[in-house]
Amino acid sequence: MSSIVDTDALLQFIQVTNADPPIAHDYLEFAKGDVELAISLFLGNDGAPLNTGSTASGGHHSPPSPSLTRSIDHTAQDDIRAPLAPRREVLVDTPAPYAPFAPSSVYSPVASVAPEAPRRSIFDQLPRAPRAQEAFRDFAAESSALEGGATSEASKVNRLADLFRPPFDLIQNLPLDQARAAARSESKWVMINLQKVSEFACQVLNRDIWSNELVKPIIQQNFVFLQFANDSDEGTRYTSFYPVLRYPHVAILDPRTGERVKEWSHITNPADFVEELTEFLDLRAWKQGSAAKRPRRPEPTERTPADMTEDEQLAAAIAASMQGTSSTEEADQPPPVPSSSFSASSKPTERPDEETEMRETATPDHYSDSEDQDVSETNQRDGAYHAIPADEGTEPPADPTTTTRVQFRLPDGSRVVRRFRKDDPVRTLVSFVKARVPQAAEEAISIMYHRENLLEKLDQTVTEAGLLNASVTVGA
Known part of the structure; x- marks a missing residue:
């Protein structure tokens, strides 16, 4: 072994690079015993051996490449390590989790590298193509992070994301x-x-x-x-x-x-x-x-007898005579119609018997029949109302499949929200209202929902009456 290569340097080189002793010896000998320079050369040369032949057979060293020689000369002169080999990489924006308080660009450390896409917010729910960087997600790393437990900060962000999540079940993705x-x-x-x-x-x-x-x-x-x-x-x-x-x-x-x-x-x-x-x-x-766009109803204008037909003139005369029955003089006098308005074929003096006959037959019997029918229906509805006992009952436990919530706006302005079973009859709601409103026990009050009086739907269920999650107004 050459005196240039020290045993400690050789061991240090092998410990760092895990190279074979002959290769380590060649690099140290080539670097004239400089361990750092030898390691840099080894890494820059991707660990390739410098000696193509066997050292035992006395083979010749293969000449290093010109670029490597220049790098060694330059390094030896400046007494610094050789520069790392250049590598070309592409940075990809990592998909960020939903953040309710900041746009997604905050999570993009290289947002300025790629061309900026049109700004989109987490509240812009228009349909969009999947992001290209989804293909580069490291699902193994994400899985291990989930299994090992996320950091407290990430867990907090996830909780906030769930708490302030937009109503995706209500939003319709339409322009x-x-x-x-x-x-x-x-x-x-x-x-x-x-x-x-x-x-x-x-x-x-x-x-x-x-x-x-x-x-x-x-x-x-x-x-x-x-x-x-x-x-x-x-x-x-x-x-x-x-x-x-x-x-x-x-x-x-x-x-x-x-x-x-x-x-x-x-x-x-x-x-x-x-x-x-x-x-x-x-x-x-x-x-x-x-x-605001509803057309205004035209105001009624009085028509003169000259504009009336014969039948209309007769009807006007009968109406005027019926209005004046309280006064004998007004009843005997004809209506104030100008003589010029009557044609030769409609002389009032020629039809006194017909007018008297129609006056006698035009009694309000048909009106009284309809009024009696309305009164009967009202009495029947009031009777059914008073037959319902005042009882708040027991509120069923919360179960979305069998129960629903109904809000009552009471006459004093207060609001009460209570759960009912979906198959409960409407009279159960009326019984609850009578128990909560004192005056409801003495007289019938209106219980309205969308301009419909619920007293007319006592036998229907809450579902049939359309009262699921409804807001009901209780009148005085």
């Missing part, structure tokens, strides 16, 4: 134009929630309002629900047509005209929000359309 077309075909309204990621109040909507069990059914049944970020494509397009002053922004659009008929910028109580939605649906029935 605004397609949403309006779908709403028209289904006779529904369009509800838009415009979110701003930096506003915490927007996240509160996802946590407290859209996830509420009273809010979900009324939206699913009556609205096409959209949720956009204010800086998304659809959000920017919406704000170009409808000015938005504050966030969060919730609005209802008429899909037929595009008119924004109602708007909210502050929603904190689910019960109040359900009440406002119920009032909106009651006042703006779909067939009636927007009240």
Whole structure:
């Protein structure tokens, strides 16, 4: 062994590189005993042996490559190690978990390397192609991280993500134009929630309002629900047509005209929000359309006898005579009709018997019959109402398959939410109301849902009456 190669240097080289002793000896001899330089050469040469022949047979050393020689000379002159061999790699953005308070670009350390895609927010629910980097996910590493337990910070982020998750079960992945077309075909309204990621109040909507069990059914049944970020494509397009002053922004659009008929910028109580939605649906029935666009009914104008036909003149005379029956003089006098309005074929003096006969036969018997029928139905309904005992009963345990929640707005303005079985008759709800409202035990009160009096549906079940997760108004 050459005196240049020290035994300790040889052992150190072998310990670091795990190379064979002959190869280690050749590199140390070539580097003139410099261990660091020999290791750098070994790594830069990918561990290839410098001696192509056998050292025992006295073979000649293969000459190193010119680039390696230049690297050694340069290193020897500057007394520093040789530079590492250049490697070319491509960095890929790792898919970030859902973050409710920051855009996904925060999790991209190399976002500036790749061409920037159009900005998308977590609240922009339009259909999109799967991201290319999903193919490079390290599922083994993710699995081991899950099995070994994530860090406390990651666990906290996941909990927040679940807590403030957007209402994907309500959101329909449609642009605004397609949403309006779908709403028209289904006779529904369009509800838009415009979110701003930096506003915490927007996240509160996802946590407290859209996830509420009273809010979900009324939206699913009556609205096409959209949720956009204010800086998304659809959000920017919406704000170009409808000015938005504050966030969060919730609005209802008429899909037929595009008119924004109602708007909210502050929603904190689910019960109040359900009440406002119920009032909106009651006042703006779909067939009636927007009240602002409803044509005004023309005011009735008085017609002169000259514009009347013979039958109309006779009917007017009979009506005038019936109104004046309380006064004998007014009853005997003909109605004040100008003589010029009567034609030669309709002289009132020639038909006194016919007028008297019709006056006698035109009694309000048919009106009294209908009034008696209405009174009878009212008495029958009141009798059924008073026959129902006042009893709150026992609230069943929560079971989404067999129970539902009903909200009552009482006459004093308070609200009560209670669970009922889906197969309970409506009279069970009436019994509960009579127990909670003192005046309800003395006189019949109205219990309305969507302009329908529930006293007319006493024998129907809660499901048949459409009262699943309903908001009922109790009148005084």
